[in-house]
Amino acid sequence: MHTSPVHVPVFDALRDEDHPGLELRHTVAEDLWERARGPAAVADEVRARVREVVDRGARAVRCTRSAIGGVAEATAVGLAVLESTPRPTAAPVEEGAARAGRSARVRAVSAEGAWACFEAGDPAGCARRVADAADAVTGADAIVLAQASVAPAERLTTIRVPVLSRPRAGLAAAARLRHPAPRRRAGG
Structure with a gap:
């Protein structure tokens, strides 16, 4: 979830470098950019948008705006990684x-x-x-x-x-949710 479209190519490039084939779905909510300077003002909308992308099948949600990241993290669905401060x-x-x-x-x-x-x-x-x-x-x-x-x-x-x-590390964490490392068997 981004508040600016400039983040889309950044994450696509990181995906292509480190996680080829990983499906990314970008949600750009530019309207939250200015309003997000005060997270309480957009808290309900952020929670709704996070739930919406999770309902559409997202296994991880990464927010690239710190002002909304804390709200998204508290939504208790998916994964939110905070950025920018x-x-x-x-x-x-x-x-x-x-x-x-x-x-x-x-x-x-x-x-x-x-x-x-x-x-x-x-x-x-x-x-x-x-x-x-x-x-x-x-x-x-x-x-x-x-x-x-x-x-x-x-x-x-x-x-x-x-x-x-942090974007690379956060994307790697999200990719692990999609393709977790195989578990080792006991004794083997």
Whole structure:
């Protein structure tokens, strides 16, 4: 579920690279873009749209707008992965580290001018600015690209630490719901 059509080719490209043959159905609700700045204003509509795509057969629902992601996650159907703000990105990183018995300190870094490129319909310029910002990061063990709109920057970075994209990871999680790994037999 997207609030902008620019996310459709991003997820199609990720699917083609990592999960060929996986069926994706995109629901674009541009009308939620401005109203989603206050999630309470669109909560009922988001819940209804999530239920609708699940009723049509979706096994996973991925929201690419943080303001509606929390509402979608609370709908308790399918899978919602939050995007686009530091807190929804930091929480899963910190929780994953804790489960592994480690700690993680997450810091947000802004890519100057990237949002202006995105709004101007220049996804390549947006990705380039994000990649440049990632390459300028020092003292990090990994970089997580939070927003779906910046996932293409993952391929443009030259930094030596791993660069991970939440959209790629979220799509992989959704794909596992569709094609779960085979279970091992006991004793074999």
